[in-house]
Amino acid sequence: MIKSKTSERKKEHIEICLSDKIIYEKSNGFENYEFPHCAITEVDLNKIDLTTKFFNKKINLPFLISCMTGGTNEAEKINEKLAIVASDLNIPIGLGSQRQALENKNLLHTYKIVRENAKNVPLLGNIGAAQIASSNKIVDEIKYLTDLVDADVMVIHLNPLQELFQKEGEINFKGLLKNIEKLTNKINIPFIAKEVGSGISKDIAKKLLDVGIKGIDVAGSGGTSWAKVEMVRNNYFNNYFSNWGLPTSYCVRTVSKLKKNYKFVLISSGGINNGIDIAKSIALGADLSASARIILKELFENDIKGVINLINEWFDDVKKIMYLTGVKNLNELHKIKLIKKSELF
Numbered sequence: 001m002i003k004s005k006t007s008e009r010k011k012e013h014i015e016i017c018l019s020d021k022i023i024y025e026k027s028n029g030f031e032n033y034e035f036p037h038c039a040i041t042e043v044d045l046n047k048i049d050l051t052t053k054f055f056n057k058k059i060n061l062p063f064l065i066s067c068m069t070g071g072t073n074e075a076e077k078i079n080e081k082l083a084i085v086a087s088d089l090n091i092p093i094g095l096g097s098q099r100q101a102l103e104n105k106n107l108l109h110t111y112k113i114v115r116e117n118a119k120n121v122p123l124l125g126n127i128g129a130a131q132i133a134s135s136n137k138i139v140d141e142i143k144y145l146t147d148l149v150d151a152d153v154m155v156i157h158l159n160p161l162q163e164l165f166q167k168e169g170e171i172n173f174k175g176l177l178k179n180i181e182k183l184t185n186k187i188n189i190p191f192i193a194k195e196v197g198s199g200i201s202k203d204i205a206k207k208l209l210d211v212g213i214k215g216i217d218v219a220g221s222g223g224t225s226w227a228k229v230e231m232v233r234n235n236y237f238n239n240y241f242s243n244w245g246l247p248t249s250y251c252v253r254t255v256s257k258l259k260k261n262y263k264f265v266l267i268s269s270g271g272i273n274n275g276i277d278i279a280k281s282i283a284l285g286a287d288l289s290a291s292a293r294i295i296l297k298e299l300f301e302n303d304i305k306g307v308i309n310l311i312n313e314w315f316d317d318v319k320k321i322m323y324l325t326g327v328k329n330l331n332e333l334h335k336i337k338l339i340k341k342s343e344l345f
């Protein structure tokens with residue numbers, strides 16, 4: 001049995017995230033938009049194409065299983081099952097923070113198990129801003145971590161709100177951007193920057209793209225609140241900060257404007273729990289969507305088959321929306337202009 005302070009924390013995170021108490025009170029904002037109905041659609045529902053590319057690899061759906069876990073016995077089982085889902089659907093999958101892989105050799109298999117079970121899909125490694133900012137051998141460490149799991153892409157998670165309310169939190173990110181630039185210059189795989197639920201604004205996205213980041217996962221507000229998760233662990237509650245953050249739809253709509261001047265992958269996540277929000281995300285400018293907590297919950301409740309069915313049901317709805325808006329592929333869905341609810345009445 002593997003036990004350490006960090007692996008205990010990871011175990012607590014999984015348990016707490018299964019409860020609905022830790023979601024944002026505010027929504028991700030997608031309910032404020034409506035699709036333009038196309039009364040003359042000529043789209044054949046059965047011929048709608050949802051395939052796309054994630055960096056260099058072809059994927060079957062514009063969807064990614066978001067970074068969650070690794071570094072505990074529970075995580076190994078979860079990662080194995082999620083990898084089977086990703087492989088079955090041919091979609092990308094993210095690992096949870098690999099910090100533990102730097103600290104404890106006994107835990108390596110809890111991460112490596114993903115590539116073992118998902119040989120061909122894009123695999124995303126993961127490390128936190130605090131580790132990037134504080135290390136003076138970060139290039140070697142990240143090279144080690146990406147090689148370890150055969151990652152196609154490395155994700156850097158930005159989580160100042162979580163660190164602020166975590167007992168063991170590290171709230172000093174000094175040197176972060178400089179070290180990110182070092183990494184993007186020296187390591188030859190794409191880097192994605194993601195939040196964990198408080199969102200990334202257009203200005204911050206621009207700063208990240210300027211230091212060589214090739215993907216932005218906004219991970220906005222409306223789903224899991226990591227302040228709430230840490231507050232449950234601390235038995236402390238503050239309503240203002242537990243709901244701090246920018247809603248996912250706002251982040252996607254504003255960050256996508258940077259596409260005029262930068263080439264990058266835009267991921268919509270944070271409370272994405274259905275196909276409607278996925279289709280709206282793409283219409284607002286995202287290349288793909290991602291979910292975390294709801295996938296974990298479904299895995300615990302209905303195992304691998306349940307998660308595969310859930311994601312397929314979401315994309316059946318995406319196809320229905322594409323039929324009703326008269327678009328036959330993702331490029332056309334990108335170009336749809338959503339209607340703000342306030343304009344309808």
Ligand SMILES: Cc1cc2nc3c(=O)[nH]c(=O)nc-3n(C[C@H](O)[C@H](O)[C@H](O)COP(=O)(O)O)c2cc1C
Nearest residue numbers: 066067068096097157196223224270271291292293
């Ligand atoms: C159990 C659990 C563990 C997580 N661990 C990580 C992590 O290690 N690294 C990371 O970048 N994000 C992590 N996240 C955050 C998610 O990737 C995601 O950004 C966030 O939960 C918002 O998405 P959601 O509303 O779909 O849950 C975790 C989420 C969950 C539910």
